[in-house]
Amino acid sequence: MNKQEINRETEESVQEGYDDSKEERKVVVPGETIVSGADYLPGEGAVREGEDIVAQKFGLIEHSGKLVKVIPLSGVFIPRRGNVVIGQVTDMTFNGWMTDINSPYQAFLPIMETPRFVNKNNLSEFLNIGELFSSKIKSVKAKGVDLTLEGRGFGRLEGGMIVFVNPNKVPRIIGREGSMIKLINDESNCKITVGQNGLVWIKGDNIEDELLAKKAILFTAEKSFIHGLTDKVKEFIEKEKGDKE
Amino acid sequence: MAYTKRIDGRKFNETREIKAKIGVVPNADGSAMFSFGDTVAIAAVYGPRQLHPQHLQNPEKGLLRCNYSMLSFSVNERIRPGPNKRSTEISKITEWSLAPAILIDEFPNTVVDVHIAIPQADASTRCAGINAASLALAHAGVPMKELVTSVSIGKIDKQLVADVSKAEEDYEEGEGATDIAMSFLSRSEKLAHIQLDGKISPKELNEAIKLGLETCKKIRKIQEDVLKSIKDEKGEK
Amino acid sequence: MIETSTLTKSAISEYISKGKRFDKRQLSEFRNLSIDLALSKKAEGGAKVKLGKTEVWVGVKMEIAEPYPDSPDKGNLMVTAELLPLSSSKYEYGPPKFNAIEIGRLVDRGIRESKFIDFEKLCIKEGEKVWAVIIDIYSINDDGNLLDAAFIGALAALKSAKMPFYDEKKEKIDYEAESKKKIPLTKNIPINFSIHKIKNSFFLDPSIEEELASEGRIILAFIPDSPVKICSMQKGETMVVSTDEFNKAIKLAEDKYDSFFSEVMKKIDSEILKLK
Numbered sequence: 001m002n003k004q005e006i007n008r009e010t011e012e013s014v015q016e017g018y019d020d021s022k023e024e025r026k027v028v029v030p031g032e033t034i035v036s037g038a039d040y041l042p043g044e045g046a047v048r049e050g051e052d053i054v055a056q057k058f059g060l061i062e063h064s065g066k067l068v069k070v071i072p073l074s075g076v077f078i079p080r081r082g083n084v085v086i087g088q089v090t091d092m093t094f095n096g097w098m099t100d101i102n103s104p105y106q107a108f109l110p111i112m113e114t115p116r117f118v119n120k121n122n123l124s125e126f127l128n129i130g131e132l133f134s135s136k137i138k139s140v141k142a143k144g145v146d147l148t149l150e151g152r153g154f155g156r157l158e159g160g161m162i163v164f165v166n167p168n169k170v171p172r173i174i175g176r177e178g179s180m181i182k183l184i185n186d187e188s189n190c191k192i193t194v195g196q197n198g199l200v201w202i203k204g205d206n207i208e209d210e211l212l213a214k215k216a217i218l219f220t221a222e223k224s225f226i227h228g229l230t231d232k233v234k235e236f237i238e239k240e241k242g243d244k245e
Numbered sequence: 246m247a248y249t250k251r252i253d254g255r256k257f258n259e260t261r262e263i264k265a266k267i268g269v270v271p272n273a274d275g276s277a278m279f280s281f282g283d284t285v286a287i288a289a290v291y292g293p294r295q296l297h298p299q300h301l302q303n304p305e306k307g308l309l310r311c312n313y314s315m316l317s318f319s320v321n322e323r324i325r326p327g328p329n330k331r332s333t334e335i336s337k338i339t340e341w342s343l344a345p346a347i348l349i350d351e352f353p354n355t356v357v358d359v360h361i362a363i364p365q366a367d368a369s370t371r372c373a374g375i376n377a378a379s380l381a382l383a384h385a386g387v388p389m390k391e392l393v394t395s396v397s398i399g400k401i402d403k404q405l406v407a408d409v410s411k412a413e414e415d416y417e418e419g420e421g422a423t424d425i426a427m428s429f430l431s432r433s434e435k436l437a438h439i440q441l442d443g444k445i446s447p448k449e450l451n452e453a454i455k456l457g458l459e460t461c462k463k464i465r466k467i468q469e470d471v472l473k474s475i476k477d478e479k480g481e482k
Numbered sequence: 483m484i485e486t487s488t489l490t491k492s493a494i495s496e497y498i499s500k501g502k503r504f505d506k507r508q509l510s511e512f513r514n515l516s517i518d519l520a521l522s523k524k525a526e527g528g529a530k531v532k533l534g535k536t537e538v539w540v541g542v543k544m545e546i547a548e549p550y551p552d553s554p555d556k557g558n559l560m561v562t563a564e565l566l567p568l569s570s571s572k573y574e575y576g577p578p579k580f581n582a583i584e585i586g587r588l589v590d591r592g593i594r595e596s597k598f599i600d601f602e603k604l605c606i607k608e609g610e611k612v613w614a615v616i617i618d619i620y621s622i623n624d625d626g627n628l629l630d631a632a633f634i635g636a637l638a639a640l641k642s643a644k645m646p647f648y649d650e651k652k653e654k655i656d657y658e659a660e661s662k663k664k665i666p667l668t669k670n671i672p673i674n675f676s677i678h679k680i681k682n683s684f685f686l687d688p689s690i691e692e693e694l695a696s697e698g699r700i701i702l703a704f705i706p707d708s709p710v711k712i713c714s715m716q717k718g719e720t721m722v723v724s725t726d727e728f729n730k731a732i733k734l735a736e737d738k739y740d741s742f743f744s745e746v747m748k749k750i751d752s753e754i755l756k757l758k
Contacts, residue, residue, distance in 0.1 A: 029475045030434035031391030032382055045388070054432070056348060058383040058392060058472055073475060076274055076293060087485045092268020100484050104293040104307075104355040130488050137393070139509065142304070142353055163489040168386065207497050211504060225476050270568050270623050271535050271636035283523055287569040287622075312567070312575065316527035317618040318541030326564050328575075362567035362620070364539060365522040369744065 025060040025074070030110045034061055034068050038163045067158030077103045077167035077197040079145045085148065086157070087197035089130060092123045099147065107145040114149050118228060132157045134193050134201065151202075157193075160203030163214045164221075167198035169221040172229065182219060187237045188213035189190060212240055247419060248402035252412045253282075257443065258456060260396065260408035262385045265376070274343040275385025277471075278379035281408050283367035288377035290385035293355035303355075307349030310359035311359040312338040313374050314395065319366040328459045335371045342375050348388040357387055368411040368424075369397040375428050375438070380468055384475075392468055393437055394461040395428035398453045400445050405453055407460040420444065425453050429461040431468075484637035485572065487692045489663065492518030499681035503692070509685040510738045517634065519642050519753045526659075527643025527665070529753075531635040533687060535625035537569075541619060542643045542665075546655060547614035549605070553671040557604025557612045558693040561590035563619035563632060570624040585619060585629050588674070588716065589636050593617075596672035599640070603666035606648065613645070615665065626690040629701065633674035640665055640749045642757060672703040672713055673743050676734040679721055684731045687736060697721045700731050704739050
């Protein structure tokens with residue numbers, strides 16, 4: 001994968017990126033009234049009960065116009081169509097791969113969603129059990145999730161390492177319009193693919209670079225509440241680089 | 246002699262000192278500690294996650310599974326590790342208390358596991374366990390209609406008291422001790438669980454439930470504060 | 483659940499074979515150790531031990547029991563370990579699995595063979611009645627190396643324990659009665675090292691990622707002496723080692739012994755002072 005392709009992937013996630021510039025948001029707990037008034041609309045994580053808009057999740061309040069939603073602070077990855085995910089092959093069937101994408105549902109990658117011809121009798125040549133790959137969620141059905149490799153840059157991950165973060169911290173790691181991940185990308189000299197399921201793939205020229213990127217990603221996830229996080233991450237990376245030698 | 250003064254000097258409607266904290270088990274999707282005085286519970290939540298074996302899966306909705314266990318050294322006489330009748334019953338009671346509050350219908354074929362461990366017991370362990378579990382579920386990001394809050398109300402001789410200690414549970418004079426464990430949903434204020442051991446008139450029971458609800462409202466405030474403190478990176482109250 | 487990835491595993495292997503670790507630790511360096519003795523007022527002794535993010539709880543209870551036929555004048559020791567499903571998504575309920583049994587066995591062996599507990603002093607009536615010391619270990623958060631954490635927990639719990647009061651007339655223990663008597667212990671304080679191997683490198687205190695990448699382990703307990711003595715040992719997994727490699731592994735732990743032993747003792751003793 002080259003740089004351009006990575007940018008393409010980060011763009012995918014731009015809408016999901018976290019905007020640091022907004023005001024500090026309030027934390028709500030399930031069952032708590034967020035606002036009262038007939039003209040408000042409950043968004044994700046919220047519900048109307050009489051006059052009240054009530055939280056159904058533990059998270060931060062976000063108002064956009066009349067719409068009120070709760071941005072969860074925690075929780076497992078809930079797959080959505082279009083999400084970029086990193087998965088691991090767990091089994092093979094006659095027409096594709098059973099995979100684990102760190103979500104409550106199994107995900108299936110059908111053979112016809114691969115970018116090139118794959119011999120049905122030799123699936124392992126393309127992707128083997130235990131191997132990791134990046135992909136996109138094509139559909140979410142009651143029975144499970146279907147994946148696709150359509151789009152450049154998806155496929156088997158070779159080399160590098162994986163970092164696990166809470167899926168709810170992914171918007172922070174991507175940053176506003178992909179700014180945070182670009183920063184870490186540039187400073188560490190690593191290629192980084194962020195899966196919305198909380199798996200992040202880092203690939204650099206050497207392990208030291210990869211570990212620097214890993215640390216910066218974990219730092220971002222841990223300090224996700226801090227204002228002006230981008231500057232803090234920059235400082236952190238500078239300090240880590242200084243410590244090296 | 247009538248029970249006019251509590252053994253540990255508390256007011257009749259006063260709980261023991263409550264401590265709570267979230268994030269005590271980093272591996273879990275959500276976790277919490279909750280204590281009433283010397284009664285301590287920790288809870289960890291994993292899920293929703295795929296349920297195995299497959300025949301247990303429900304295509305209509307997600308499953309809640311609770312497991313309560315007292316650690317061997319939580320009481321004077323060592324408890325053998327592994328499940329027993331008491332822990333099996335309390336696990337189910339806990340499940341029934343929490344299920345009405347959580348919204349897992351949208352996760353068919355999955356399970357939410359709630360593990361509760363009691364390292365130190367001085368009565369009311371199931372209530373501490375439910376309070377910890379409710380915090381852990383919220384902390385795990387599981388969708389919930391409301392929180393669940395639990396307390397034990399005692400009738401010691403003729404006196405109603407909040408949050409029964411072991412010494413009160415063992416009180417034998419006069420009418421002795423009646424222990425009523427109950428749990429309320431935080432918003433609708435409906436009763437999600439009640440159990441009673443002892444002897445009490447329906448009228449007194451009515452009063453006991455009133456006291457239970459009042460006490461749970463105070464406990465709920467602590468639960469809310471603990472969850473909201475997550476931003477201070479401490480998650481402690 | 484994706485536990486670790488094959489990619490990370492091979493990166494760890496490559497790095498450790500160069501003598502380096504992801505978290506910048508030396509090969510023989512432990513993660514931050516903390517000990518808290520406030521586990522349970524109902525336990526005779528107890529400890530919460532953290533090694534980095536790994537947390538283990540160890541409690542000591544005492545009961546009256548019949549002595550074993552082959553040691554009629556000695557107290558009994560029992561060690562159990564439970565890997566709680568609370569502590570990791572990979573653990574399930576049910577009969578103890580090998581990992582749990584092994585932790586119990588290894589802690590038992592280290593303590594028994596070191597003669598750390600003076601079992602003769604735990605005899606009440608020869609052939610009939612002795613004290614039983616029961617050590618129960620629970621994993622609370624598994625981030626690797628539960629065994630060494632459990633072993634430290636057992637030491638801390640034993641050192642800080644108070645024996646309950648045995649009422650000879652009623653022939654039973656009164657757990658509520660005040661007691662200041664300590665468990666009779668000797669100077670043979672054992673300390674455990676789990677030495678793991680990846681490629682040509684041996685290292686101590688594996689994190690969970692390192693544990694999953696590990697090819698095998700040599701587990702041993704030392705007791706103080708000059709020179710230090712080994713009182714129990716076990717090689718784990720199917721890895722094979724040359725005698726040179728084996729000696730190198732022992733040397734790694736031996737060199738670490740002095741500083742680690744004094745760190746552990748200092749932490750336990752300062753916690754015991756806090757109890758008073």
